[in-house]
Amino acid sequence: MAVVGVMFGSLVSAGTAGAHGAALMPGSRTYLCYKDGRASTGQIIPQNAACKAAFDRSGATPFYNWFAVLRSDGAGRTVGFIPDGKLCSGNATVYDFNGFDLPRADFPVTHLTAGASIQVRYNKWAAHPGRFDLYITNSSYNPSQPLRWSNLNSQPFSSVVDPPHSGNTGSEEAAYYWTARLPSGLSGRHIIYSVWTRSDSTETFYGCSDVVFDGGNGQVTY
Template sequence: MLLTVAPAQAHGALLVAGSRTFLCYRDGITSTGQVIPQNSACQAAVAQSGTTPLYNWFAVGNRSGATSGGTVGFIPDGKLCSGNSNYYDFSGFDLVSDNWPKTHLTSGATIQFRYNKWAAHPGTFRLYTTKDGWDPSKPLTWADMNTTPFFSATDPPSVGNPGSVDSYYYWNAPLPANKSGYHVIYSVWARSDSPETFYGCSDVVFDGGNGEVTGIGASGPPPTSTPCTATYAITSTWPGGGQAQVTVTNPTASTQHGWTVSWVLANGDTINSAWNGTLTQAGSLATVRSADWNRVLPAGGSTTFGLTTSSSAGATVPTSISCQSP
């Protein structure tokens, strides 16, 4: 069975005001698809947690079976920015530093928040801020946060296709009044169809700014990605599982350097092995990245990777799959 499918669902993080994970990714993204941060706080996060969180900046999530949207008592003090993630080690983003990339804002102004939809899930977004007088030289705790969100949005509108840096939910919201100086905006995205919840810290300065970002090596809008295509084919089946091959193609007139294919596993599906690419999983999200030897795709060129799966329903073609090249 052969099927070419639409962009995948996955997860997300604040683009405006940018989360630590996103802005560290943006700080380090190179023309070859590598992520090499220049910011010292981002470098310290990599030294502690490795590079995997940079490539999965949208996956600061936790689904430990608690009620969706868990905060105090669910995420421990000192681990707010990592969400105490049980996907990857994001603990480096809990580190104390004055040098995190920062977004400059005006207290009381209305801005358009943008939250990347590497996933298209129903749910509610809640935004909190640190209290006046919080001490940024100490690990962030719940006692540092205002307990009531300054804004919430349920199932807001969105633009773009999931699985892209350029796709996002958006809503207009007034910023807290009478704020000045350095603060953290804390985002909680609680899915309504799952206990899975996503968390993020956005470092901001209330100094009369209009969304300018400092502390990163690049300026201007977030980097864009170039689309590639992914075609998923089941090549063999057996009771409780099967084997598949995914063909990655560069449809553009320019050479692409590196590719990433993502899709959401059907309920109960498990990937047992993969080859010709690097597999990572975060909950139901499966991601395969190019190997060193097959990362360069000439114009019109293609390559393949393979995998084996197990499921009580047998081999299953995903309902959606996405491909992008930096």
């Protein structure tokens, strides 16, 4: 498995309908699997085993639309709205992201240090005002089991409204950004769960970012 830095800059060439954004740092499952699988020809040919399993379940379309894990009727709802086992797909209805709900411990992972401050970057494929909330899994989380709401701490460890942003919409490098302090006392593999709630509509975006707390500084292992 190769360890690489988070990279931005390529332009998605397909499937832009319904596209809005997803976490770049720490990278969401959909984004990092897109990065893992996109070949020089533009085809999706996953190299990571978990990304390949997601591809076999849901096909290439959700990879090209890594920025579209959303519910148009979400209105910021979480528990009781998105079913257990469907958190990473957001139970989305526009594209089939169900492959990203697979309970696996080998999705691409971002290496982090518990208690450290990081610059969160969240892609703005389309710009919207709203609130970002980041949650972290608790000690009950087991990567081999479907992700449930009870596996997440009930309160976000980072929240921000209308953070600054840079870059031109419709590209990977376009992003909202803010500084977040990671929870302390964590080790091993976890999921950072993001909820982006638009303030100008009921549209809400959901996403899982696989991380491991091992003293890392944002490196990604595919």
